[in-house]
Amino acid sequence: MADPRKRALTPFRIRRNPIAKFLLFIVALTLNGCGSEDLERIPDNGTILAFGDSLTVGVGATSEDSYPSVLGELSGLEVIGSGVSGETTAGGLARFASVLENTNPDFLILLEGGNDILRNVERTQTKSNLAAMITLAQGKGIQILLIGVPEKKLFSKVAPLYKELAEEHNVVLVEKLLGNLLRQPKYKSDPIHLNAAGYRVMAESIVEQMEEMGAL
DSSP states (O other): OOOHHHHHHHHHHHHOOHHHHHHHHHHHHTOOOOSOSOOOOOOTTOEEEEEESHHHHTTTSOGGGSHHHHHHHHHOSEEEEEEOTTOOHHHHHHHHHHHHHHHOOSEEEEEOOHHHHHTTOOHHHHHHHHHHHHHHHHHTTOEEEEEOOOOSSTTOOOOHHHHHHHHHHTOEEEOSHHHHHHTOGGGEEETTEEOHHHHHHHHHHHHHHHHHTTOO
């Protein structure tokens, strides 16, 4: 019997023109996930929690065009977006446990740290806050996809602390995706946020990564 979620993904694949497909292939090559090599398949009735700041809210686009909304459309799963604009990792950590308790997700996409970097928060504090969130989620048996955030430097693709977290906690890291998108004006609404096209490419790339690693 065919997998209903694979059917849900079919229109998304057919709509791609050759150029878009090639661009997504290039993006996929730059994901460079590290950490755990495989993920467990998310149940058909499972839930994905997208946790983060304004990039999770979808600032720069409508709520329907945010990456959590597009991710739900493409994956066929329930995706709960829990983003707070302007939030630092300290703020994220303060609300993280209650969000996990209220949503009980099977899978977590964690995208935090950009505001720490913009505000020059001490690197060790940012890493400690993210590590605490990862530990809380792992303690509940929740699988994690960590999205790397670039440094506040020209040509930066990801801050080193994300690689360290992925290796130390054995989580999958989507390393260069956000940095690559933020270097392309056609995908940006302002210097630090994506537009609708950018959020869609982000969601498509995450879906492909999750498929490759067995979560979808």
